[in-house]
Amino acid sequence: MLEQILVLLPQVLFDGFILGFIYAMIALGYTMVYGVLELINFAHSEIFMIGAVAGVEVFRYLAPLIPNGYLLLAVAVVVGAAVAGLTAILVERMAYRPLRRRGTTNRLVPLVTAIGVSFFLQDLVRLIEGLWHNEFFLRMRTIEDLEGAFTLFGGAIFIQTKSVIVIVVSVLMLWGLTYLVNRTKLGMAIRAVAQDLSTASLMGINPDQIISRTFLIGGALGGVAGVLFALIYTTINPYVGFLPGIKAFTAAVLGGIGNIPGAMLGGLVLGQLENFFGTYLPILTAGNFGTEYKDVVAFLILIFILLFRPQGLLGQMVKEKV
């Protein structure tokens, strides 16, 4: 048994990173919006899905026009980010901002709105795709340039070119975001709004504009995650966002919600846990517990971590604002 585990271990860790990076990118959207608004934007999983759908459509229509697979992917990433980011802004404008304007103090109202927006977007995309292609399951077109594979360490790890792309793109995105938040004026403004919205507005910051941009950045990251998700797992549908969305939200909480490095760390930890137990549970329990229990075990561990660190891995205890 130990031998079986060790043989697979490098592969499992590698695949866990891929899943983890995707979760991390989605988790950032949750955590940034929570940072500025203290709103759990459940519609974010649909922003992710819309990015994935945009990526599939770019591959479908532009593949014959763009001979280079990497260029095509770059276009898909940009389009996915743009479509998802703009959708996120629209959602904020049309669903959340009117509520803020009315001065709703009940935290549940925006939350319920977010859930409603989520359902609306799922079925909207389903309707559009149904009318457009009469397809429910959308398949990412296979591009030869991106299909290669190689092995490392004498066959211990099987690596697809696609996985390398996913890792490179996500690392670039995460680094870019960190730079943006910590080193630019916009990032400073976002941090200021996150700290205290009303004080920030007294310092000459337009909070509505900053909130809008936060949605744009978070949505764009979610969209990129969607394109990469479609690239590596090949088939998506209008409801595909739900599970990764929930898990990314969990990752954000695990890292400490509102905390940007925390969301990245949480995503990576959750991806590793899920992939590890998905692969090893049947081996560890002699087949009594199958892969389907991976989430149960992963979430048990999360509960355990949060019992000892309720503020999350990197979160700080904040005193209740009065």
Place this chain on the structure above:
Amino acid sequence: MRKIGFLVAGVAALGLALAQSNVIKIATMSPLSGPQAALGEQIKLGAELAIEEAKPRFRQLGFELQLVPYDDQANPDVGVANANRMINDPDILGLVGTLNSGVAIPASEVLARVNLVMVSPANTNPVVTDRKLPNVNRIVGRDDVQGPAAAEFVYNDLKLRRVFVIHDKTAYGQGLAEEFRKRFEALGGRAVAFIGTEEQSNFVPIINQIRAQNPQLIYFGGIYSQIGPFTKQLRERGLRMPLMSGDGLDSSEFERLAGSQNAKGAYYTTVAGPVSAFPQAKALAERFKAKYGKDIEGFGIYAYDAARVILAALENAIKANGGKKPTRAQVAQEVRKVKLKGITGTIEFDDKGDIKKAKYFVMQVAGTGNWADNKLIKVIEVAAPQK
């Protein structure tokens, strides 16, 4: 004056009806409109051809045969409404149909009230006959025998011993996978893993387990929407062992989602065979083409046989009844006693209405982009389970 006119017309109609009481009607029910209309029309035309050919024989017995086609639109509600219309027409003595188990199950409950017999050319859900209704019969196999049939094929024909079993945790998929494993292990093979998953997109953890176990074949009890992306990820990750599934894979969508290259070579079992599976179907196919100007397909052949079962039962019932028109209950009883050499094989029913020995067809995906190109690999005969 007009009232009297109506009265006269009414009496005349009544007289006509009495004079025509030697009419025997056989109904068909299948989707004749909507996306499944092409399959449903095969059922109607197959039955119609059998009835046309039997008309001279019945005229000698003193009866006029008629076909009454009903359109169920693949919709259970429409099917039930049709069944209610059928039981109110006393001349209808038998039904060939339906295409969908979902329609057959509620509609047959209505028919059972008056013992109106149905012989299905297409319904494969176990529930159809497991309710033990005396009027329900089918001449195709059952979903729950596909698993054992596949196990026999893998063990005896492919001669493989180590399989990796996956299912989708639905009643259909898990049932299929469990039956497969049971039979495969009874034969002496080994299921190195038995894994359920509801995952729709990320199959990497399962693929890693497959890599560790290195089985000779993967059996996946599920639907194409899951098996398609699974197959694509499996092949992309360099694993080339053969794949097998049940008729949940029998859709061109599988090839679209997996990609033709990856789908190529996958095996699946199905209960309704293609025309090429039946050597005796050639003459029938020619008669069908001459009469309707189109090709007969699998369900057309099964419908032809189903109608012949009802016709044979009718003839026996008329004889047993001293040349008089039999009751619906008598016809239903006679159907269970029929032994007929049909185009699709020998047809005999057990006490549940399942065909005693059903044929199961092992098919292989051709990967040409045209689902109709898929090759017939083997025909397996298995008896229906007795519970």
